[in-house]
Amino acid sequence: MREAQRAAFLAALYGTPRERFGLAAGSPGAAPSWAANRWAVVTAWNPGGRLQPRADNLRAGRELLDLIASRPHLPGVNGEGQWAEASVIVPGLHLREAAELGRRFGQAAVLFGVGRRVALVWLEAAGVCVERFWVRLLPD
Numbered sequence: 001m002r003e004a005q006r007a008a009f010l011a012a013l014y015g016t017p018r019e020r021f022g023l024a025a026g027s028p029g030a031a032p033s034w035a036a037n038r039w040a041v042v043t044a045w046n047p048g049g050r051l052q053p054r055a056d057n058l059r060a061g062r063e064l065l066d067l068i069a070s071r072p073h074l075p076g077v078n079g080e081g082q083w084a085e086a087s088v089i090v091p092g093l094h095l096r097e098a099a100e101l102g103r104r105f106g107q108a109a110v111l112f113g114v115g116r117r118v119a120l121v122w123l124e125a126a127g128v129c130v131e132r133f134w135v136r137l138l139p140d
Helices: 003-011 054-068 095-104
Strands: 020-024 038-043 074-078 085-091 109-114 117-124 127-137
Touching: 003 020, 020 117, 038 054, 038 074, 038 095, 054 085, 054 095, 095 109, 095 117
Parallel strands: none
Antiparallel strands: 020 127, 038 085, 038 109, 074 085, 109 117, 117 127
16 A cells, blocks of 8 residues: 555544544544444545546445445545545445445545444455554544
8 A cells, every 4th residue: 555645544534524533543532423333434536546527526426325325324524625525424334345335436445433443444456454543533
């Protein structure tokens, strides 16, 4: 995995527009209100970490929403500024399902969590590589 891409994922904020979090290596923080059990954050935007035209991102995002329409989900956002990407937070999603969705949309990684524990799941050709973190909620 490329170090610059990893650094970008570690520096990014994730979550709903009102409840944003970062990845923390230290002690556990509070869990987001929607993170009582298993959950995943997936986007269809900017496959492989390469900026795409907004129309392409919107089309891919609609396709992702169509795929998960029967599941409970929340609108999310990954990153900020130029790299702000629409995402979905899917409570109850299994790691395997999150990885499949990420791969379908050419993503380098997805987030998978249980409560306040979160994993950055790299979607590599040979499988997945998991880095474990804690959720660090931003203050209101």
